[in-house]
Amino acid sequence: DxxxxxxxxxxxxxxxxxxxxxxxxxxxxxxxxWYRQTMMRGLELLIYFNNNVPIDDSGMPEDRFSAxxxxxxxxxxxxxxxEPRDSAVYFCASSLTGPGETQYFGPGTRLLVL
Amino acid sequence: xxxxxxSPQSLHVQEGDSTNFTCSFPSSNxxxxxxxxxxxxxxxxxxxxxxxxxxEKKKGRISAxxxxxxxxxxxxxxxxxxxxxxxxxxxxxxxxxxxxxxxxGTQLTVLP
Numbered sequence: 001d002x003x004x005x006x007x008x009x010x011x012x013x014x015x016x017x018x019x020x021x022x023x024x025x026x027x028x029x030x031x032x033x034w035y036r037q038t039m040m041r042g043l044e045l046l047i048y049f050n051n052n053v054p055i056d057d058s059g060m061p062e063d064r065f066s067a068x069x070x071x072x073x074x075x076x077x078x079x080x081x082x083e084p085r086d087s088a089v090y091f092c093a094s095s096l097t098g099p100g101e102t103q104y105f106g107p108g109t110r111l112l113v114l
Numbered sequence: 115x116x117x118x119x120x121s122p123q124s125l126h127v128q129e130g131d132s133t134n135f136t137c138s139f140p141s142s143n144x145x146x147x148x149x150x151x152x153x154x155x156x157x158x159x160x161x162x163x164x165x166x167x168x169x170e171k172k173k174g175r176i177s178a179x180x181x182x183x184x185x186x187x188x189x190x191x192x193x194x195x196x197x198x199x200x201x202x203x204x205x206x207x208x209x210x211x212x213x214x215x216x217x218x219g220t221q222l223t224v225l226p
Contacts (some may be wrong), residue, residue, distance in 0.1 A: 034219055042214045042216060042217075042218045042219070043158075043203070045213050045214065048213065056212060057147075057210070091157060091158075099207065099212060099213050099214060100145050100146045100207035100214070101146075101163065102148070102160045102163050103148075103160065103214065104160070105154070105157035105158045105159070106157060107157050108157055
C-alpha cells in the first residue's frame with residue numbers, strides 16, 4: 001500500500017490567493033483527518049470525516065477554511081482567501097475504524113503564504 | 115479542552131544511554147493513549163496504542179507503560195542510538211472528545 005498521499009508537498013502563494021490541498025487516504029480506511037502543525041500550537045485537528053461525512057469541524061479556524069470528501073479516496077482542504085498566518089504544515093491522516101485507533105499520516109503539505 | 119502534557123520538552127543523551135519521558139493526561143473517561151515517533155521533515159509514525167490500565171508495550175528497544183488511574187504513560191528507550199533522534203508525541207483519546215488530543219512532544223537528540 002502506498003500509504004496516505006498528499007499533494008502538493010510544498011506550496012508558496014501570495015496573500016489573498018486560493019489554496020487547495022489534496023489527500024488520498026489508505027484504501028479501506030473509513031476515517032480521514034486534517035491536521036495543522038505550527039510552532040505555536042503544535043499538531044491540531046482541523047476536521048475529520050467518517051465514510052465521507054464530516055463529523056467534527058470544530059477545529060476549522062474560520063470561514064476561510066473548508067474541507068470536502070466527495071468520495072472514499074479523495075479529500076480537499078481549501079483556504080480562500082489565504083493569509084500569512086495560515087503558513088504551516090498541513091497533514092492528512094486516515095484510520096481504519098475510528099479516531100481512537102492508529103492514525104496513519106501522510107507526508108504533509110508545507111504551505112507558505114507571503 | 116483536554117490537557118495532554120509531555121515532559122521534558124527536549125532531551126539530549128549520549129549514544130548507549132537509556133532514557134524515558136512522560137505523558138500526562140486526564141484520568142477520567144479514558145479510552146486510549148497513543149505514542150507516535152516524528153522524525154524531522156517526515157510525518158508522525160505510530161509506535162503504540164494502549165488501552166488498558168497496566169498495559170506494557172514493546173517494540174525493539176522502545177517500550178511504554180500506562181497508568182490510567184493516575185493519568186500518565188512512560189516511554190522508555192534502552193541503549194539509545196542516533197537514529198532514535200526524533201520528537202515523541204503522545205495523544206489521548208477520551209470517549210467524550212471523539213478526537214485525538216496531542217501533547218507538544220519530547221524532542222530527543224542522541225549524540226554519537
